[in-house]
Amino acid sequence: MTIKLNALAAAALAVVAVTGAQAAEPKSGGILRFYHRETPPSLSIHEEATFSVNVPAMGLYNNLVVYDQHKAQNSMGTIVPDLADSWAWSSDNLSLSFKLHQGVKWHDGQPFTSKDVKCTFDLIQGKGQDKFRKNPRKDLFKNVTDVTTNGDYEVTLHLSRPQPSILAMLASGYTPMYSCHVTAAQMRTTPIGTGPFKFVEFKQNESIKLTKNSDYFKKGLPYLDGIEYTIIPNRATAVLAFVAGRIDATFPSEMTSALIKDIKSQDPTAVCEIGPINVNSNLIVNRDKPPFDNADLRKAMALSLDRKAFIDIIFQGQGDAGGALLPPPEGVWGMPPDILKTIPGYGDVAKSREEARGIMAKLGYSADKPLKIKVSTRNLATYRDPAVVLIDQLKTVYIDAELDPVESSAWFAKVARGDYSVGLNLTGNGIDDPDQAFYENYACGSERNYTNYCNKEIEALFDKQSVETDVEKRKKLVWDIDKKLQEDVARPILMHGRSGMCWKPYVKNMTIMNNSVYNGFRYEDVWLDK
Amino acid sequence: MGSYLVRRFFLMLLTLFGISVLVFVMLRLVPGNIADILFDAAGMINSADKHDLERQLGIDQPIIVQYAHWIGGLAHGDLGYSYVSEKPAIQEILPRIPITAKLAGLALMFSIVFGVPLGVLSAVRQNSALDYVLRVVSLSGLSMPAFWLGLLILMAFVHFFGTIPIYTNPPVGFWNSLALYSVPAAAVGFRSSALVMRLTRSSMLEVLRQDYIRTARAKGASDQNVNYHHALRNALLPVVTVIGIEAAFLMGGLIVTETVFNIPGIARFLVEAIRWRDYPIVQNLVMFIAVVAVSINFLIDLLYAALDPRIRYAS
Numbered sequence: 001m002t003i004k005l006n007a008l009a010a011a012a013l014a015v016v017a018v019t020g021a022q023a024a025e026p027k028s029g030g031i032l033r034f035y036h037r038e039t040p041p042s043l044s045i046h047e048e049a050t051f052s053v054n055v056p057a058m059g060l061y062n063n064l065v066v067y068d069q070h071k072a073q074n075s076m077g078t079i080v081p082d083l084a085d086s087w088a089w090s091s092d093n094l095s096l097s098f099k100l101h102q103g104v105k106w107h108d109g110q111p112f113t114s115k116d117v118k119c120t121f122d123l124i125q126g127k128g129q130d131k132f133r134k135n136p137r138k139d140l141f142k143n144v145t146d147v148t149t150n151g152d153y154e155v156t157l158h159l160s161r162p163q164p165s166i167l168a169m170l171a172s173g174y175t176p177m178y179s180c181h182v183t184a185a186q187m188r189t190t191p192i193g194t195g196p197f198k199f200v201e202f203k204q205n206e207s208i209k210l211t212k213n214s215d216y217f218k219k220g221l222p223y224l225d226g227i228e229y230t231i232i233p234n235r236a237t238a239v240l241a242f243v244a245g246r247i248d249a250t251f252p253s254e255m256t257s258a259l260i261k262d263i264k265s266q267d268p269t270a271v272c273e274i275g276p277i278n279v280n281s282n283l284i285v286n287r288d289k290p291p292f293d294n295a296d297l298r299k300a301m302a303l304s305l306d307r308k309a310f311i312d313i314i315f316q317g318q319g320d321a322g323g324a325l326l327p328p329p330e331g332v333w334g335m336p337p338d339i340l341k342t343i344p345g346y347g348d349v350a351k352s353r354e355e356a357r358g359i360m361a362k363l364g365y366s367a368d369k370p371l372k373i374k375v376s377t378r379n380l381a382t383y384r385d386p387a388v389v390l391i392d393q394l395k396t397v398y399i400d401a402e403l404d405p406v407e408s409s410a411w412f413a414k415v416a417r418g419d420y421s422v423g424l425n426l427t428g429n430g431i432d433d434p435d436q437a438f439y440e441n442y443a444c445g446s447e448r449n450y451t452n453y454c455n456k457e458i459e460a461l462f463d464k465q466s467v468e469t470d471v472e473k474r475k476k477l478v479w480d481i482d483k484k485l486q487e488d489v490a491r492p493i494l495m496h497g498r499s500g501m502c503w504k505p506y507v508k509n510m511t512i513m514n515n516s517v518y519n520g521f522r523y524e525d526v527w528l529d530k
Numbered sequence: 531m532g533s534y535l536v537r538r539f540f541l542m543l544l545t546l547f548g549i550s551v552l553v554f555v556m557l558r559l560v561p562g563n564i565a566d567i568l569f570d571a572a573g574m575i576n577s578a579d580k581h582d583l584e585r586q587l588g589i590d591q592p593i594i595v596q597y598a599h600w601i602g603g604l605a606h607g608d609l610g611y612s613y614v615s616e617k618p619a620i621q622e623i624l625p626r627i628p629i630t631a632k633l634a635g636l637a638l639m640f641s642i643v644f645g646v647p648l649g650v651l652s653a654v655r656q657n658s659a660l661d662y663v664l665r666v667v668s669l670s671g672l673s674m675p676a677f678w679l680g681l682l683i684l685m686a687f688v689h690f691f692g693t694i695p696i697y698t699n700p701p702v703g704f705w706n707s708l709a710l711y712s713v714p715a716a717a718v719g720f721r722s723s724a725l726v727m728r729l730t731r732s733s734m735l736e737v738l739r740q741d742y743i744r745t746a747r748a749k750g751a752s753d754q755n756v757n758y759h760h761a762l763r764n765a766l767l768p769v770v771t772v773i774g775i776e777a778a779f780l781m782g783g784l785i786v787t788e789t790v791f792n793i794p795g796i797a798r799f800l801v802e803a804i805r806w807r808d809y810p811i812v813q814n815l816v817m818f819i820a821v822v823a824v825s826i827n828f829l830i831d832l833l834y835a836a837l838d839p840r841i842r843y844a845s
Contacts (some may be wrong), residue, residue, distance in 0.1 A: 033698075039614075039802060041568060048572060049574070050572075053808065063749060135576070137827050189616050204799070205798055205799050205802055206541055206794040207699075232696075232792050233789065234790055236791075238685050240694055241694050241698070244693055407561050407562065408570065409562030409566045409805075447576060448573060448574055
């Protein structure tokens, strides 16, 4: 058995080192006040797929393992113990065992045991009596064939094939442990976790309040007495509330570079950070619908793209060109620039468009006889704005497109039905990991594979990289796959956006993760220096 | 008078029934339902799970069955459950009503207290410097978008006082409440009082040109007596109508003000509920607003009769 032990002491030392580097001795007490951008659908992380839920709810729960909350870049090397004190792979890499921390209690006083881990997986995999209303990450764990317990404090995940990424998935803010004795329905309204904060109340359109869990198993934590999220959907009001000191921190990833500039001009003491969030805008083309079943036409569309223009117009230059995976240096698995520029459409724009016009001419289109299409997208500014830029760029290759804004609630249903020709979509990756990105968005039959792209050869490569344990070897496989996906026009990536967050200088120990927007909101050792 | 009241009352019930049918049907004509929205938030569609959810919530049943279920529940005081919070709808709606009622009440008070006297003043001093100033102010009130005015007020507060008059926690005590609601109420009341002012002015001007006013003056009645006793009472009829309409509007139409000042009232809640297609919340809230609007209309009808005996005798 290959043992990979991560002692709690090491993690504690790391935390101490970071806090020591950042400020003096942490102080206990105080309520951290955030604004929240909207009323989240519930606080049951497993049932939702928006970080509007993760931000207020992550502090309620613990995972088996978690990404180090003070390392900005999530990677396999930054995974630290949480409810599990240690973990170990079997020699054949087909089972992953966890030794659980003893003496952990749920917020209602019940003890946390290995049975709760099994119950969590039963819920995720739909094997138990109780069911989630919706289960967006069921497919992430489809490789887990069984979960067995050995006493109250040891649990093993059995896999159908080796999959190193399973640890990354478990470390995500999306994978908290749920208890056996609380129903899925109760978790949506009055969640019970083991986390540093307990649920107090959730009032729609008003606020979410959490209070300190005095029985938290990590001694001395949390420092805060509680966290309050005031729901302020109007961003202008929220920014003014921050400047006036009514709130201590803005909602993560809600501040654009223009807004940060505005905040800094009004409150120069504000601490603001901007970075990638691993959300990309992409072009989806219905490859089953003529004339888009023609690979040459899809290629011409991909060649029309000017990614720099997208980034400059939409994000005022604060974005990155890349493939399916977030590009380096913040992204762990994205293609390096020298590979990226070899992909058609990522180099000289004028040359690419010339080539595209040649293809279109062969297909019988011209400036006088353009291809008339509709570009469908959700009727939200974050979707609409890049769609308008896309329409403008498609014109350069004899495609006369018209915007088709789709009522937000009808968007995924429309896409799932294949009731579109060309669309613009946004894809957020919960973790910076190839398994999640590839299987979720490009595997045959996946619920989120909106273009129905299905290439068995590439899918075989997905499996090949997925079982690879050597990170450097795996990276090369991943780059090769990502390059092929872009060349195959599976779902051309237009840009990876960046956004930021601000907080008052007295808020200490705040770390913004820069390759995911779903994993860094535990706030167990954040403290207020006032 | 008695038969007039009975007739008005039954008309009120009929109107409410019509509204209930309209709201119920229109809500279901809007694309998507709660299941669509919930799965949309999850970025995926699983048809089996979606149908399961629709079955659990009863939204897969024929519309007439759903309507009967709702009305049957209402008759027993059961408003159903919010699809989003999964709490009884009454628990979600009730706490928000006083919030909006306070805001609307203050705004209405603002509009009457400033609108009527300034309108009268503007009319009796027609074409004076004061009249011109008041006309400019009232026109600005009518033409200034509420969103813009609200943000300007917030920015001014942050810039000059270093504080912001928005709702982040429920106010404790009368004075805190007054302090919290008075700024947004003034923002709303500015537009509302401008409307009342302009209407009072034009109505007064029309009345002041009537023969009986000239007769009163000829008989030696003082300006004050003519303006406030003879003219104002008759000029008030259209003003009362507009105040009534404003009152009904303020109970459900303060979406912009509630958003800018972050007040968790019923208008913002209604818009949010529509976004989620949270039928039990939308249906019951719209019915509540309809009851308020219809009741206010009913009261105005009574007030008409009190103000103008001709209406009483005609009925």
